[in-house]
Amino acid sequence: MDARIFQELRSIVGAHGLxxxxxxxxxxxxxxxxxxxVMPLAVLLPSDTKQVQAIVRVCHRERIPFVARGxxxxxxxxxxxxxxxxxxxxxxMNRILEVDLPNARVIVEPGVINLDVTGRVQPHAYFxxxxxxxxxxxxxxxxxxxxxxxxxxxxxxxxxTHVLGLEVVLPDGSLVHLGGKALDMPGYDLMGVFVGSxxxxxxxxxxxxxxxxxxxxxxxxxxxxxxxxEAGAAVxxxxxxxxxxxxxxxxxxxxxxxxEAAVHPNYPDCGGLLLVELDGPVAEVESLMRDVDEICRKNxxxxxxxxxxxxxxxxxxxxxxxxxxxxxxxxxxxxxxxGVIPRTALPxxxxxxTRLSQETGIRVANxxxxxxxxxxxLVLYDRRIAGQEQAAESLSYRILELCLEAGGSxxxxxxxxxxxxxxxxxxxxxxxxxxxxxxxxxFDPLQLSNPTKxxxxxxxCGEKPGEYVAHPLENAGIAERY
Amino acid sequence: xxxxxSFEENxxxxxxxxxxxxxxxxxxxxxxxxxxxxxxxxxxxLAAALxxxxxxxxxxxxxxxxxxxxxGNPPKKAELILSTARLNRIVEHAWADLTVTVEAGCIxxxxxxxxxxxxxxxxFDTLWPERATIGGAxxxxxxxxxxxxxxxxxxxIIGVTIALPDGTLASSGGKVVKNVAGYDLPKLVTGAFxxxxxxxxxxxxxxPLPRAAKTFSFTAETFTAVQQHILAIQxxxxxxxxxxxRCVAGDVPAADILFxxxxxxxxxxxxxxxxxxxxxxxxxxxxxxxxxxxxxWISTTNATMLAKISxxxxxxAKSLDSLKALGDTRKVNWRIVxxxxxxxxxxxxAEPTQLVGAVEQLRTQLQSRDGALLILRRPQELLSxxxxxxxGDGVPLMRAVKGQLDPKNTLNPGRFVGSI
Numbered sequence: 001m002d003a004r005i006f007q008e009l010r011s012i013v014g015a016h017g018l019x020x021x022x023x024x025x026x027x028x029x030x031x032x033x034x035x036x037x038v039m040p041l042a043v044l045l046p047s048d049t050k051q052v053q054a055i056v057r058v059c060h061r062e063r064i065p066f067v068a069r070g071x072x073x074x075x076x077x078x079x080x081x082x083x084x085x086x087x088x089x090x091x092x093m094n095r096i097l098e099v100d101l102p103n104a105r106v107i108v109e110p111g112v113i114n115l116d117v118t119g120r121v122q123p124h125a126y127f128x129x130x131x132x133x134x135x136x137x138x139x140x141x142x143x144x145x146x147x148x149x150x151x152x153x154x155x156x157x158x159x160x161t162h163v164l165g166l167e168v169v170l171p172d173g174s175l176v177h178l179g180g181k182a183l184d185m186p187g188y189d190l191m192g193v194f195v196g197s198x199x200x201x202x203x204x205x206x207x208x209x210x211x212x213x214x215x216x217x218x219x220x221x222x223x224x225x226x227x228x229x230e231a232g233a234a235v236x237x238x239x240x241x242x243x244x245x246x247x248x249x250x251x252x253x254x255x256x257x258x259x260e261a262a263v264h265p266n267y268p269d270c271g272g273l274l275l276v277e278l279d280g281p282v283a284e285v286e287s288l289m290r291d292v293d294e295i296c297r298k299n300x301x302x303x304x305x306x307x308x309x310x311x312x313x314x315x316x317x318x319x320x321x322x323x324x325x326x327x328x329x330x331x332x333x334x335x336x337x338x339g340v341i342p343r344t345a346l347p348x349x350x351x352x353x354t355r356l357s358q359e360t361g362i363r364v365a366n367x368x369x370x371x372x373x374x375x376x377x378l379v380l381y382d383r384r385i386a387g388q389e390q391a392a393e394s395l396s397y398r399i400l401e402l403c404l405e406a407g408g409s410x411x412x413x414x415x416x417x418x419x420x421x422x423x424x425x426x427x428x429x430x431x432x433x434x435x436x437x438x439x440x441x442x443f444d445p446l447q448l449s450n451p452t453k454x455x456x457x458x459x460x461c462g463e464k465p466g467e468y469v470a471h472p473l474e475n476a477g478i479a480e481r482y
Numbered sequence: 483x484x485x486x487x488s489f490e491e492n493x494x495x496x497x498x499x500x501x502x503x504x505x506x507x508x509x510x511x512x513x514x515x516x517x518x519x520x521x522x523x524x525x526x527x528l529a530a531a532l533x534x535x536x537x538x539x540x541x542x543x544x545x546x547x548x549x550x551x552x553x554g555n556p557p558k559k560a561e562l563i564l565s566t567a568r569l570n571r572i573v574e575h576a577w578a579d580l581t582v583t584v585e586a587g588c589i590x591x592x593x594x595x596x597x598x599x600x601x602x603x604x605x606f607d608t609l610w611p612e613r614a615t616i617g618g619a620x621x622x623x624x625x626x627x628x629x630x631x632x633x634x635x636x637x638x639i640i641g642v643t644i645a646l647p648d649g650t651l652a653s654s655g656g657k658v659v660k661n662v663a664g665y666d667l668p669k670l671v672t673g674a675f676x677x678x679x680x681x682x683x684x685x686x687x688x689x690p691l692p693r694a695a696k697t698f699s700f701t702a703e704t705f706t707a708v709q710q711h712i713l714a715i716q717x718x719x720x721x722x723x724x725x726x727x728r729c730v731a732g733d734v735p736a737a738d739i740l741f742x743x744x745x746x747x748x749x750x751x752x753x754x755x756x757x758x759x760x761x762x763x764x765x766x767x768x769x770x771x772x773x774x775x776x777x778x779w780i781s782t783t784n785a786t787m788l789a790k791i792s793x794x795x796x797x798x799a800k801s802l803d804s805l806k807a808l809g810d811t812r813k814v815n816w817r818i819v820x821x822x823x824x825x826x827x828x829x830x831x832a833e834p835t836q837l838v839g840a841v842e843q844l845r846t847q848l849q850s851r852d853g854a855l856l857i858l859r860r861p862q863e864l865l866s867x868x869x870x871x872x873x874g875d876g877v878p879l880m881r882a883v884k885g886q887l888d889p890k891n892t893l894n895p896g897r898f899v900g901s902i
Contacts, residue, residue, distance in 0.1 A: 147662045176876045181852045182792040186873040187899045192669025216719040242690030280721045284747030340658045342579040372660040409661035435652035436665045442882035
């Protein structure tokens, strides 16, 4: 980077807010998806909105692409730096600015850790509902970028349901306020567009969240089945009975083994484990839980356990939430996928995954958010064996194609990022993607904000649809057409 | 009159004579008289007609049931009404997956009837369900009492297809409840008043119909007391589905609460509610209480204004005080139905000259407390009054979005915020 620009950036954030030594930059060369790595020119750690604006203005003037980063726990490469770009880390903007219990609102800076929001309001029996498995380390800003979900979004909804207002630094450095503390502020729901846009529309610097009153009781049931088809049938019957559980999770035998090896949650050793959580008023939950128990047994559950204490409940969840990391116990390397299917397609998709696994000799462990059809197949491989990594990658993409063939999606909560952008044109038609790009052009005409992510084909704003013009990113070999 | 003969011929060639007619007086949009009404058979026809109008510089107003066509500002021009009357199919009710794909012109009541066959519903209580369409409800961002529990349409929609003025048919979202691939355009077009594209179909997540339901009502002596009750209920562990205040000038405020649960759950909730409200008399009431919002629209005259207000729950009492003051000082008669979410529907009655001052004063007060006021229906004399109020520093960005999707300003020109 030009020394003059470097100095200017340093003068904005101070020497302690700038990372530029190669050793330190390594920390930022990837996010939770570690098989993609790019070294940024520099990492900037602003401490307030004004500094973010000043940095972005310099980037805009000098045409330097930038990538915003929260805790870097994302699993699709959304916070992967771009070549010749800078990373703007929001980690130091981590203050909870306002807690308004009577209106059930909390206003935070983007670097605040997800679980810390709940931590702050817990004494008053409130919680922040979106609970990605990484909630003890992931940031609200990252959650906003990815529209993070979690096990409980079946009942409570995703991040987008719980964000009411945003302060955003646009890619030209200007500041806008989208949404607000009250509902339905006049104008387009640009807040709804921004949430889940994976850092491609600007940088959120302040977030107004909705918090939820803790229900009177929470009950968690574990049911052991011979296989995932039986467990899946039980889920269908629970939904058909008109229940909306707080969470319904499923694990197959390989996932159970891994969880058991890692955190010993004392799961039954079975082919399909179902975890059903109901919450609400005691009388309601207890009556419905009897129905769930009966439905599970009717579908062949040979063991049904109700967690008796909070400690037992926490242990049950610990096993589930540790499932990804636990794969390290049974495989040297693994790929986490995030496809979604209509829940009714589960048996057909599962049998196809099993067939592909047998055909390729690559093991697949399965963890699902079964209530909403969000699959997390974990494709296990050993990088040291020649050809296995490639075979695992192509199997994981093939699984996403299966999800699309079943009418689903390539990502339920992890985002498209770098990893799945090549799959976007399989899910959406050219006009669909083109329309999204037009929205992007309204926010970021110069394509500076996380420019190489989400879309398979970069598009210059103002470019006429249909006319091919090579984007500078293509010419530079950073981006390619699929 | 426009030089429209060749346009008309071309449009007829696309749509067929039976799907194109000359507009009548009843097709007027807030006093603006269109020339043609097109009723395309499918979304491809709709997109082709829209694109043709766009090419010809003809302003287009998409229309569903037409129940909320006067909401917002009057269009600067409205030459072609693009009706979704024939796009009324329920494409797929995937009941086991709790989703439905429906065309924009489908009437809400007919959708709900179909869903009910499998014990399901779109958890949304619209105004005039027997006439309102999915597309119109989405475009105007209507929301009722069920929003407290289930969110607004923005939270229920999971996929959308829109026709853009250049003829593009674009889909985003999908058919599954959980999906973060690509931008969330379903939310962008929800509440956009048909200024970005014409919605042709939508996909929603569904909820089961409740096993049983009970409504209770209570009154409070003062505005402060009713606010305290609402906040106390919201801060409790009651699992209510809806909670609203009804208030008429000169009367004490009343409130209604809806529980949907199992029989065992209902009994427990009722006793907890009584305990929580202490001395307030809680009575069982009928589900008609939930029609109060629609009741505000009965017998409107040229002295009636209806508005949607947004406020924070802690400003309920202050806002009711503001209304009372308006009534006292400006001789404005008022009625309001206010949900615990902070979204309310307000009816004002006065001479038009009085209404102007009243609504502006109220809007200023609401805006100063993070709230907003949108004029929905107003007397003819007041059509030039801005319906939206201050839309904040996001307006230039909103114009940029409009410029990208509708660069020739073909769709509903002038209806939205900031002259969009």
